[in-house]
Amino acid sequence: MTKSINTTPEVTIKKISEYLKINKRFDGRKTDEFRELIIEKNVSNKAEGSVRVKLGKTEVIVGIKADVAEPYPDSPDKGNLMVTAELLPLSSSRFELGPPKFDTIELGRIIDRGIRESGIIDVKKLVIKEGEKVWAIFIDIYSINDDGNLLDAAGIGALVALKLAKLPKYNEKENKVLHDQHDKEIPLTDVNPISITIHKIGNKLIVDPTREEEDASETRITIGISDGVISSMQKGNPVPLKDEEVFEAIDLADKTWKELFKKIEKIIKSK
Amino acid sequence: MTEFKRPDGRKEDEMREIKAKVGIVPNADGSAMYQSGDTIAIAAVYGPKKMHPQHKQDPKRGVLRCTYNMNSFSVSERIRPGPSRRSTEISKIIEWALEPVLDLDKFPNTVIDVHVNIIQADAGTRCAGINAASMALAHAGIPMKDLILSISVGKLDKTVVVDLSKEEEDFEEGEGATDIPISMTSSGDLTHLQLDGKINSKQLKKAIEMARKASKEIYEVQKKALKESINLE
Numbered sequence: 284m285t286k287s288i289n290t291t292p293e294v295t296i297k298k299i300s301e302y303l304k305i306n307k308r309f310d311g312r313k314t315d316e317f318r319e320l321i322i323e324k325n326v327s328n329k330a331e332g333s334v335r336v337k338l339g340k341t342e343v344i345v346g347i348k349a350d351v352a353e354p355y356p357d358s359p360d361k362g363n364l365m366v367t368a369e370l371l372p373l374s375s376s377r378f379e380l381g382p383p384k385f386d387t388i389e390l391g392r393i394i395d396r397g398i399r400e401s402g403i404i405d406v407k408k409l410v411i412k413e414g415e416k417v418w419a420i421f422i423d424i425y426s427i428n429d430d431g432n433l434l435d436a437a438g439i440g441a442l443v444a445l446k447l448a449k450l451p452k453y454n455e456k457e458n459k460v461l462h463d464q465h466d467k468e469i470p471l472t473d474v475n476p477i478s479i480t481i482h483k484i485g486n487k488l489i490v491d492p493t494r495e496e497e498d499a500s501e502t503r504i505t506i507g508i509s510d511g512v513i514s515s516m517q518k519g520n521p522v523p524l525k526d527e528e529v530f531e532a533i534d535l536a537d538k539t540w541k542e543l544f545k546k547i548e549k550i551i552k553s554k
Numbered sequence: 555m556t557e558f559k560r561p562d563g564r565k566e567d568e569m570r571e572i573k574a575k576v577g578i579v580p581n582a583d584g585s586a587m588y589q590s591g592d593t594i595a596i597a598a599v600y601g602p603k604k605m606h607p608q609h610k611q612d613p614k615r616g617v618l619r620c621t622y623n624m625n626s627f628s629v630s631e632r633i634r635p636g637p638s639r640r641s642t643e644i645s646k647i648i649e650w651a652l653e654p655v656l657d658l659d660k661f662p663n664t665v666i667d668v669h670v671n672i673i674q675a676d677a678g679t680r681c682a683g684i685n686a687a688s689m690a691l692a693h694a695g696i697p698m699k700d701l702i703l704s705i706s707v708g709k710l711d712k713t714v715v716v717d718l719s720k721e722e723e724d725f726e727e728g729e730g731a732t733d734i735p736i737s738m739t740s741s742g743d744l745t746h747l748q749l750d751g752k753i754n755s756k757q758l759k760k761a762i763e764m765a766r767k768a769s770k771e772i773y774e775v776q777k778k779a780l781k782e783s784i785n786l787e
Contacts, residue, residue, distance in 0.1 A: 344673060
């Protein structure tokens with residue numbers, strides 16, 4: 284009765300690999316081609332900013348909340364940033380209840396570094412009183428349907444949500460955040476980091492894997508990039524990569540960034 | 555009694571606008587979205603599938619397992635992601651609300667997982683979640699004796715009203731707000747009843763009647779959404 288399958292059969296994985304040798308994918312895409320990207324803005328009205336990102340059948344919701352908090356002791360002159368992901372059991376029979384598993388934690392951390400290290404958030408401008416009060420920005424990611432590449436969907440969502448978000452008003456005298464009234468935008472710089480994950484299957488590098496392709500993936504590298512400048516990377520899984528594969532992946536990420544950012548910019552500007 | 559005005563101008567027995575859609579999580583065996591005003595809930599059903607760990611299997615009947623989870627940004631002040639005492643209790647309430655219409659005897663040793671997620675909250679999230687879950691179970695093709703219809707009724711000062719918004723839940727004048735989330739079958743059996751506030755039995759009777767009236771409308775909404783999902787396929 285149930286159609287939920289937990290693993291991709293070995294024979295499918297073999298076929299994916301064989302097809303890729305002749306540059307073919309099951310859904311007819313080229314190796315460097317993303318699935319259709321759909322972004323819906325403001326999907327949760329209590330969030331400071333929120334988006335729904337769909338990559339084919341993969342879907343995530345990313346929301347931003349802001350609050351006034353104490354800065355971290357080692358950065359009294361900077362605002363706080365926290366990125367959390369929840370891979371909901373609702374989104375896949377693979378995700379179980381209980382404390383966050385490694386994939387969930389890694390996803391949050393990769394997106395965190397992609398945003399943080401790029402410097403897109405002007406964290407110094409988030410200071411209300413140095414050493415005492417700063418804005419804390421929370422980026423929270425929820426998976427709604429996992430058909431592969433939740434990582435890149437989440438990264439796109441984080442960028443767009445940040446660009447849409449408005450800080451709530453803050454009453455300094457009463458030390459109260461007025462969550463229902465929104466004020467200025469989050470201070471952002473002019474970089475636009477997107478985390479793009481390149482997967483290696485056989486000798487081929489591909490972008491935006493489906494769930495089956497992700498299962499066939501031997502190794503992956505996530506590159507946080509903005510207009511040719513890399514600010515975060517993470518290689519995942521034990522199979523090694525050669526130098527030239529890393530640089531091929533970077534070229535692929537750079538090209539992908541240009542395509543994705545064009546779409547993202549259009550969506551942000553649209554009403 | 556003085557004429558009572560609801561903050562959003564609704565009549566006492568007027569629900570917020572409802573939207574419902576079935577089939578929103580492709581991975582799931584069944585799924586649905588239910589929106590009531592600014593409250594949006596989604597639900598996904600996985601199963602019946604073999605229960606793991608094995609010692610939790612019941613050889614006589616299947617097990618219904620529900621989880622209720624709020625997105626951290628679905629409320630004004632961010633809530634920490636992950637389970638809480640509140641979500642644990644509501645999860646169980648949802649199980650109790652839905653189980654009476656399921657024929658679990660037919661699925662020994664299995665579990666049916668129902669996951670409810672709140673995307674946007676403006677009061678009545680458990681009721682929206684139960685309505686979404688009811689449709690998702692039907693969408694999953696699980697044999698059901700009936701659908702479950704859920705609505706929050708309540709009392710603002712002395713006036714009984716249906717479908718409280720957050721603003722109304724926070725109402726403090728006079729006797730304040732009483733919140734009564736109720737779920738029932740289409741024939742009117744109550745499968746879930748909670749109450750927080752202050753009310754007498756006569757007023758409660760009126761409130762339940764009001765919920766029963768609202769449930770008829772919700773019944774139609776659920777059926778319509780389910781039919782639309784079939785036409786699409």
